[in-house]
Amino acid sequence: VDPVLVVAALLLSGIGVILVYSATADRLELQALPAASLATKQLLALGVSVVAMVLAAAVDYRYARAYAPLFYLGALALLLLVLTPLGKTVHGSQSWIDLGGFQLQPSELAKVAIVLALAALLHERKAEPDLATIGACLAIVGVPSALILLQPDFGTFLVFPAVTFVVLLVAGTRARYLVGLSVLGLTGVLVGLKAGVLEDYQVARLTSFLDPGNTDLARTTLYNTTQSMIAVGSGGFAGRGFLQGTQTSLSYVPENHTDFIFTVVGEEFGFLGAAVVLGLFAVLVWRGLRIAAMAKDPFGTLVAAGAVAIFTVQMFVNVGMTIGIMPVTGIPLPFVSYGGTSLISSFVLVGLLLNVHMRRF
Numbered sequence: 537v538d539p540v541l542v543v544a545a546l547l548l549s550g551i552g553v554i555l556v557y558s559a560t561a562d563r564l565e566l567q568a569l570p571a572a573s574l575a576t577k578q579l580l581a582l583g584v585s586v587v588a589m590v591l592a593a594a595v596d597y598r599y600a601r602a603y604a605p606l607f608y609l610g611a612l613a614l615l616l617l618v619l620t621p622l623g624k625t626v627h628g629s630q631s632w633i634d635l636g637g638f639q640l641q642p643s644e645l646a647k648v649a650i651v652l653a654l655a656a657l658l659h660e661r662k663a664e665p666d667l668a669t670i671g672a673c674l675a676i677v678g679v680p681s682a683l684i685l686l687q688p689d690f691g692t693f694l695v696f697p698a699v700t701f702v703v704l705l706v707a708g709t710r711a712r713y714l715v716g717l718s719v720l721g722l723t724g725v726l727v728g729l730k731a732g733v734l735e736d737y738q739v740a741r742l743t744s745f746l747d748p749g750n751t752d753l754a755r756t757t758l759y760n761t762t763q764s765m766i767a768v769g770s771g772g773f774a775g776r777g778f779l780q781g782t783q784t785s786l787s788y789v790p791e792n793h794t795d796f797i798f799t800v801v802g803e804e805f806g807f808l809g810a811a812v813v814l815g816l817f818a819v820l821v822w823r824g825l826r827i828a829a830m831a832k833d834p835f836g837t838l839v840a841a842g843a844v845a846i847f848t849v850q851m852f853v854n855v856g857m858t859i860g861i862m863p864v865t866g867i868p869l870p871f872v873s874y875g876g877t878s879l880i881s882s883f884v885l886v887g888l889l890l891n892v893h894m895r896r897f
Contacts, residue, residue, distance in 0.1 A: 537593075538893045541823040544816045545871055545886045549585070549879065551813060552872035553578050555800045558778060559793035560874075562785045574793065574874060581876035585883035592887025596895060600888070601835050604649075604656035608676070611649035614642035615683040623687075629866070631687045641877040643692040646680045648881050648888075650696060651703070651842030658707045659835035665709045670717070673700060691865030695849055697721040702845035703838050706828070760796065763789045764858040768802030768810075775806030793874045795866050798858045813872070817851050827893045836892035843885040846870070 557575035565571050600607075617623070617633060624632040624639065633640040653676050661669050677700050684693050701717060767783035770776065781803035783789055789799045801809045821844055828840035847870050854869040856862030868875055870882045 537890055538823055538827065540819060541827075541886060541889060541893075542589075544819040544823070545589075545883065546586075548813070548816050548820070548871035549582050549883075551801075551816075552797070552869075552874075552879075553582065554778075555797050555872065556793050556874045558781070558804060559784055559797060559800050561779070563787050577876070578874055578879070581879045584876070585880045588880050589883040589887035589890070592884045593890035593894065595891075597836060597839065597888060597891040600652055600839075600891075601656045601659060604652040607649045608653040611642065611646040612680060612683070614640075615646060615680055618642050619683065619686055627866075629687050629689050631689050631692075638876055641875070643680075643684050643687070643689055644875075644877040644881040646684070647692075647695065647699070647846055648884050650677060650680060651699065651839060651846070651885070651888075654700065654703045655835050655838035655842060658703065658838055659833065662834070665704060665707050665713070667713070670704065670709065670713060673704060689866065691853070691867040694725070694853070694865060695846065695867065697724070698849045699842055699845045703842050706838060706841040707834070760790055760864055761857065761860050764792075764796050764799045765860050767792075767799040768859055771801075771803040771806035771809075773807045775802075775804045775809055778804055780804060794868060795854070795864070795873065796858055797869055797873045798855050802858070814851075814855070817847065817870075821848055824889055827889050827896075830896045831892050832896050836896070839888050840892050843889055846885060847882070 553575050556578050557572055560574045561571035564573055570576075614633070618631060622633055623630040624634045626632060631641055631643060633642065654673055657672060657676065658665065658669070665673070677696050681693055681696050684696075697717075701714065701721070704717070705714060763783060767781065767789050770783065771781070776782075779785065781800065783803050784792060784800050789796050792799055798810070798813070801813055805812075824840055824844035824847070828837045828844065831837040831840060850867050850870050853862050853865060853867045854873070857864050857867075868878045871879065
């Protein structure tokens with residue numbers, strides 16, 4: 537077992553529980569609810585996630601390669617199910633299935649399924665990916681991406697092209713094909729923004745960061761970004777202290793326990809706290825890349841690379857949107873943001889990394 541990888545993931549998750557409590561305690565008390573109710577739910581989800589990690593690590597990952605098509609079809613079934621009346625709409629996106637006290641988000645599970653499906657396909661083809669293989673990979677990613685756009689969840693949609701690019705890069709795809717894929721991906725994003733798939737307010741939220749000086753937008757679509765930048769900047773070097781952040785306690789930053797949880801780090805723990813969180817992500821990525829390099833077969837290498845890509849892309853976009861350099865996309869910060877499905881899928885990826893590491897000889 538790679539203890540450094542496990543400890544980094546657990547520390548990030550533990551920090552996440554503390555931040556969720558800080559972000560929600562005052563708001564919940566005003567609603568006459570227990571201050572620790574959401575933090576407790578996150579802690580319970582962490583317990584389930586650790587069990588999922590152990591299970592993902594225990595069974596030889598070659599079985600995951602054999603059953604990757606079934607995992608993929610299961611993810612597609614859930615993505616279809618969420619678009620039926622069983623799906624629950626939150627903030628304009630029908631992305632959840634209500635299972636009593638637990639909100640299942642199929643798009644988070646689809647990330648794991650896509651990594652396994654891409655890795656299995658490229659492992660079977662073995663040779664350098666040609667146009668036919670690349671086309672098959674795009675088809676694998678395209679179907680769930682289209683279903684996620686229908687929700688619409690543009691943030692999760694953006695993760696899939698990035699992960700596909702990384703997996704194909706590690707598989708040895710020629711540079712000219714990768715350049716073509718980059719152009720195709722950028723074109724797809726622009727078409728998605730212009731095709732009317734998203735509501736006008738969602739398009740404005742994704743593009744308004746390009747015009748930070750617009751005072752009209754500062755009161756509307758840039759409000760989240762403006763408030764998050766104030767929160768992060770007010771923390772200074774060492775932060776205001778736990779539970780002492782005014783932007784956090786007064787809920788000036790919307791969704792500061794999910795998408796904007798990094799603002800709590802910046803305001804209450806300052807540059808030092810942010811450095812610790814980002815340092816733990818750096819450790820996570822380092823160990824993941826090390827595992828990818830040491831894997832005994834292409835499937836293990838590609839699974840590890842896909843997991844690292846998911847963590848890296850989500851971390852970069854999430855932190856970037858809190859400091860105004862990336863669009864507001866609704867991507868959670870892995871291990872840290874509130875959300876049971878996101879936490880479970882992240883630990884399943886850690887379990888797969890452990891699996892590859894344990895069977896590297």
